[in-house]
Amino acid sequence: MHLTSRGFPLFLTFDLDAETMWTARDPSYANRPVLMSQGAYGWKVGTDRILKLLARYGLKTTFFIPGLIIDQRPDLMERILEGGHEIAHHSYTHSWILNLTPEQEREEMQKGYDAIKRVAGHPPRGWRSPAAEISPITMPMLVEYGFDYSSNFFDDDSPYLHMVEGRKTKIVELPFRWVLDDAPFFQYSIVLPGRTMQAPSALSEAWTAEFDVLYAEKRMMMVGMHPQIIGQPSRIGVLERLIEHALKHGDVWIGRCDEMVEAMRPGLEKAAA
Numbered sequence: 005m006h007l008t009s010r011g012f013p014l015f016l017t018f019d020l021d022a023e024t025m026w027t028a029r030d031p032s033y034a035n036r037p038v039l040m041s042q043g044a045y046g047w048k049v050g051t052d053r054i055l056k057l058l059a060r061y062g063l064k065t066t067f068f069i070p071g072l073i074i075d076q077r078p079d080l081m082e083r084i085l086e087g088g089h090e091i092a093h094h095s096y097t098h099s100w101i102l103n104l105t106p107e108q109e110r111e112e113m114q115k116g117y118d119a120i121k122r123v124a125g126h127p128p129r130g131w132r133s134p135a136a137e138i139s140p141i142t143m144p145m146l147v148e149y150g151f152d153y154s155s156n157f158f159d160d161d162s163p164y165l166h167m168v169e170g171r172k173t174k175i176v177e178l179p180f181r182w183v184l185d186d187a188p189f190f191q192y193s194i195v196l197p198g199r200t201m202q203a204p205s206a207l208s209e210a211w212t213a214e215f216d217v218l219y220a221e222k223r224m225m226m227v228g229m230h231p232q233i234i235g236q237p238s239r240i241g242v243l244e245r246l247i248e249h250a251l252k253h254g255d256v257w258i259g260r261c262d263e264m265v266e267a268m269r270p271g272l273e274k275a276a277a
């Protein structure tokens with residue numbers, strides 16, 4: 005039996021970092037318009053190309069978006085929500101958590117939370133760290149803010165419930181690994197770490213192999229993508245090929261993180277009891 009009655013859970017998630025991918029590393033990059041334009045591609049072109057593809061397959065998924073981008077791009081947020089997608093928390097400015105004071109980290113949390121509440125009409129359900137790091141106060145804050153899920157850790161191929169400060173919580177972890185991310189394959193920049201430009205087929209090969217094993221083992225698959233990367237013409241086909249491959253199996257559920265987490269939680273709670 006797969007983890008949900010609707011089948012194997014395949015999570016297609018999109019981190020719409022846009023310009024914050026650069027400014028989070030160095031605020032002075034804001035004065036370099038050509039660098040900034042590489043992030044702008046995410047909201048100007050990439051996201052709509054992804055939305056069109058998802059609509060063609062009738063899929064609803066999850067976008068993790070820094071609050072600053074939510075505030076700057078209300079029309080795009082409307083199109084994402086109109087498509088039935090979920091907007092989840094991805095900080096406010098995408099600042100590196102380890103460089104923040106506890107007060108600054110709390111401010112990032114509150115402002116990102118408020119931005120989603122304003123645009124979606126309800127609080128965010130899920131949280132993903134900018135740049136894959138957390139601090140000692142992060143997990144307790146997720147409990148305090150009432151989050152249902154986190155998608156941050158690299159330690160499993162199946163979801164699990166978090167223990168925070170020695171206590172069981174309702175927070176479901178949707179784990180992830182770098183091979184399931186488009187950036188290590190394609191991120192190319194003169195100032196960011198990682199200058200790789202692999203063929204789209206390399207990523208297709210990796211994701212198909214990941215899918216086949218995870219499906220056979222009845223686990224889950226969490227794919228993390230960036231509209232400024234996967235939304236480019238030569239790469240969008242990688243996403244489409246993954247969708248096609250998955251849908252050949254009759255029992256695969258591609259959906260929003262919040263809905264799939266609710267479907268999986270009873271089984272996880274039973275297993276943890």
Ligand SMILES: [Zn+2]
Binds near residue numbers: 135
């Ligand atoms: Zn990000």
